[in-house]
Amino acid sequence: LYNLGLFQTPHFSLRNKFKRFQLFRQYIQTNAFDYLIDFRTRSKPLTEVLLQYWVFDQRYIPTVHSSHLPWYFTTRLFWGKRIYRKAKQIICVSQSITDQVKATYHYTQVQTLYNPIAIDTIQQQAQGSSPFQGKRYIVACGRMDSTIKQFDRLIETYAQSVLPQQGIDLVIIGAGPYKQQLDEQIQALQLTTSVYLPGFLENPFPIFKDALFFVHSSRLEGFPTVLLEALACGTPVVSFDCPTGPNEIIQSNYNGLL
Numbered sequence: 001l002y003n004l005g006l007f008q009t010p011h012f013s014l015r016n017k018f019k020r021f022q023l024f025r026q027y028i029q030t031n032a033f034d035y036l037i038d039f040r041t042r043s044k045p046l047t048e049v050l051l052q053y054w055v056f057d058q059r060y061i062p063t064v065h066s067s068h069l070p071w072y073f074t075t076r077l078f079w080g081k082r083i084y085r086k087a088k089q090i091i092c093v094s095q096s097i098t099d100q101v102k103a104t105y106h107y108t109q110v111q112t113l114y115n116p117i118a119i120d121t122i123q124q125q126a127q128g129s130s131p132f133q134g135k136r137y138i139v140a141c142g143r144m145d146s147t148i149k150q151f152d153r154l155i156e157t158y159a160q161s162v163l164p165q166q167g168i169d170l171v172i173i174g175a176g177p178y179k180q181q182l183d184e185q186i187q188a189l190q191l192t193t194s195v196y197l198p199g200f201l202e203n204p205f206p207i208f209k210d211a212l213f214f215v216h217s218s219r220l221e222g223f224p225t226v227l228l229e230a231l232a233c234g235t236p237v238v239s240f241d242c243p244t245g246p247n248e249i250i251q252s253n254y255n256g257l258l
Contacts, residue, residue: 002027025055035088038062045074052083064092064101065222067244073105081105093223096244114248115225122232126205131198137169139211139235141204141226142218144176150240151182154217159189171207175200208233213256221245231255 004024009016028036036059042048052060062084064072073080084090090110092098098112138158142149151172158170172182172195179197186195201207208214214230216239223245227237231249237256239246250256 021050021055028055033059036060037091039065041071042073043071043075045076045079048074048083049079052086056087058086058088060087061089061091062087064090064097066220067097067100067222067242068220069097069100069104073101077104094244094248096248097222100244115223115228117225117228117232119232122205122229125203126209126233128203128206130206130210132169132171132196132207133210135169136167137171137196137211138163138213138215138238139171139173139207139230140215140217141173141208144174144178144182146176147178148218148220149174150217150219151178152185154215155182155185155189155191155195157217158195159191164191164194168212170195171211172197173199173201173204173207205229205233208235211235213238216240216246218242223248227256 002024004020007016007020007023036056038061042062062072066072069080074083084105084107087107087109090101090107091113092101092110093113093115095112098110101107101110140149140151140154142151144151151174154172155170158164163170170191174197179199182197186192186197208230211230214227214235214237216224216227216237218224218240219242221242221244224239227239227246227249230237237246237250239250239256239258241247241258247258250258252258
């Protein structure tokens with residue numbers, strides 16, 4: 001772990017920023033890594049141009065985890081088409097993203113590497129006890145640190161459906177700053193006895209396993225591993241067909257619905 005934050009000043013300074021670039025460059029050159037695999041979002045053009053032309057080299061492998069490509073190729077199309085010319089590979093987590101990268105930025109060294117899951121481990125953990133055992137419910141899961149997962153829309157749609165009248169609850173697993181907003185929405189819709197937000201769970205798989213189905217309401221995705229985890233628990237999936245990801249996992253009317 002090399003923490004560049006230790007060298008950051010409280011206030012923005014070009015001199016300090018340049019110093020951190022120098023330290024990072026020296027660190028990479030000194031360690032002579034076989035490969036440099038980059039999982040960051042990379043939207044700032046100046047930062048990325050400096051990194052690509054002054055710090056990184058042919059060992060560099062950027063990864064792309066969302067269909068919103070400006071997060072990974074900077075907000076400037078001009079630089080997005082140029083900064084990864086010397087990258088060894090560009091790794092995308094779904095084939096749809098790979099196709100988009102090739103069509104938008106015209107790189108050729110692009111390939112798909114799907115997110116893996118440990119099926120045997122998940123199925124073993126799914127045998128644990130669930131706090132919702134004996135209930136009929138559907139389940140969703142994800143970070144509550146942005147509106148991308150659209151849990152507010154999911155709650156609203158659930159409220160308009162026949163599920164509350166049929167005694168089928170909604171469980172949304174996850175934590176983050178938007179959780180309070182969702183709690184307030186649940187109270188406003190008078191769904192406190194039907195919609196549950198248990199927070200972050202180390203092992204959500206027993207809840208996945210006992211659900212009638214798993215529901216996925218994201219506006220954007222790369223390759224949603226949580227859908228694979230639900231299927232590994234034997235639970236069918238109902239998912240928004242967002243631009244990339246779900247349609248490479250779900251075959252509609254076979255192992256779920258898009």
